[in-house]
Amino acid sequence: MEFGYFAPQFGGNVPALETGIYNMEVIKTVKQLDEQLNAFRHSGKSIGFVPTMGALHPGHASLVQRSVKENDITVVSVFVNPTQFNDPKDLENYPRTLEADCALLESLGTDFVFAPTATEMYPEPDTRTFSYPPIDSVMEGPRRPGHFNGVCQVVSKLFAMVRPHRAYFGEKDFQQIAVIRAMVSDLKYDIEICPCPIVREESGLALSSRNTLLTPEERATAVNISQTLFRSVEFARQHTVSETHDYVVDHLNAIAGLEVEYFEIVDGKTLQPVSGWEDTDHIVGCITVYCGQRPVRLIDNITYKRA
Ligand code: PAF
DSSP: OOOOOOOOOOSOOSOOOOOOOOOOEEEOSHHHHHHHHHHHHHTTOOEEEEEEOSOOOHHHHHHHHHHHHHOSEEEEEEOOOGGGOSSHHHHHHSOOOHHHHHHHHHHTTOSEEEOOOHHHHOSSOOOOOOOOTTGGGSTHHHHSTTHHHHHHHHHHHHHHHHOOSEEEEETTSHHHHHHHHHHHHHHTOOOEEEEEOOOBOTTSOBOOGGGGGSOHHHHHHHHHHHHHHHHHHHHHTTSOHHHHHHHHHHHHHTSTTEEEEEEEEEETTTOOBOSSTTSOSEEEEEEEEEETTTTEEEEEEEEEEEO
């Protein structure tokens, strides 16, 4: 095992988009989806799947590009899932840009966009409950009650509808990937979960659909989140976990317009807090910060150690 800190990536990792014109289908119903995918399933083609809530940015594009490279067919879903929002205002404010999303997806070589209505996804209220402690009972779990349950409801349905071989998720939502892995194992789905690295702006700000809700001034302030995380990697070389935690929180809370909701330095597998750098071979710092007037809730994470 190598004990090493990971050098921060300042900018330059937003992928150059390879674009072209392809014949992409936009599908609204499960019946149409089955009709389209059955031929590919029967001929043994591999299906890659990228679930999204739309408002696509180069972070999503990197997932689609990887799926297109690794599979015969790529399906992208665009669905703002109401069951994973615990704040109705957040659901209402969530950006919806289907036309622009489809143009981007077509240029990336997506074969099918699945953009169902809420009634198509939930003809009946979904009363299933998913619970994967301790993974879903830390960080986002208690702060967004019902969020991961809603994510599991929609992703389990989408997996059953698309039946992909591989599914691609961004590591910005680090805890979401862990919860989805637990769900896939629980439901015995034969799907490979493929995590993809965070894509950042030149400034270091992690790309997020929510960034569009920030004013230019707030965006400049938000840059401090990733920059502080990057600096904390250096700081951690000479300091304890607890000192590194306080370094990040105190630094960000001292900046007008930012308020840290939580910063937890955790085991990358169990998501339980670690107390020393030698505790485990994968250590990640996960943060959520409120930014600006509205305010906009931004998340990010940084790897301190990986085997
Ligand atoms: O990460 C997201 O955008 C959503 O949580 C997901 C996985 C598409 C489920 O709605």
